[in-house]
Amino acid sequence: MPSVRNKFRPGDFSLRVAKSATGRGLYTDTAIPKGACIIEYKGRPCTEKEQYENKGKYLFWTSDTTMIDGNIPGNIAKFINHACKPNCEIDIHKRRIYIFAKRAIRAGEELNFDYDTEYFEMHIRPIGCKCASCVKKKYTYTVASTATAFLLRLCKAIMKRLSLHPSGSFALDLLVFE
Numbered sequence: 001m002p003s004v005r006n007k008f009r010p011g012d013f014s015l016r017v018a019k020s021a022t023g024r025g026l027y028t029d030t031a032i033p034k035g036a037c038i039i040e041y042k043g044r045p046c047t048e049k050e051q052y053e054n055k056g057k058y059l060f061w062t063s064d065t066t067m068i069d070g071n072i073p074g075n076i077a078k079f080i081n082h083a084c085k086p087n088c089e090i091d092i093h094k095r096r097i098y099i100f101a102k103r104a105i106r107a108g109e110e111l112n113f114d115y116d117t118e119y120f121e122m123h124i125r126p127i128g129c130k131c132a133s134c135v136k137k138k139y140t141y142t143v144a145s146t147a148t149a150f151l152l153r154l155c156k157a158i159m160k161r162l163s164l165h166p167s168g169s170f171a172l173d174l175l176v177f178e
């Protein structure tokens, strides 16, 4: 086990900001082993007023009573996007925020972590989550509903062809589910 001091020391990984599904994201050009400390999420301390208003997109609680604003030059960790099934996670140590590899990360992968619920509800849910697992879910749902609609049309066409006149939904239900 590494000592606590070493645990919270970011490794020497080659990270880069590049275009992503949601604008910009942070990518790694080197493979990162599971559990590695990747980068510190730096920021400037927020004033009480800023904490109370809790408005910025890059705000982060560092304790029950302290908050930082990560929207400063040099904090490339602010480009890390949200994902519902992320490859990174955060850990707070002495009121400083660090990003860790939740699993082994391949070179070329975009880094992401699960933003807290408060942030998700405020900034992501209103526009819809664009993380890989949500996009996939949405796609699967679209394909499934398109297939269902097609089957319904097919059933109706067959019934018409056979000159069946369903008096109600009962006949249609039988055709769909049998």
Ligand SMILES: [Zn+2]
Residues within 6 Å of the ligand: 083, 084, 085, 129, 130, 131, 132, 133, 134, 135
């Ligand atoms: Zn998502």
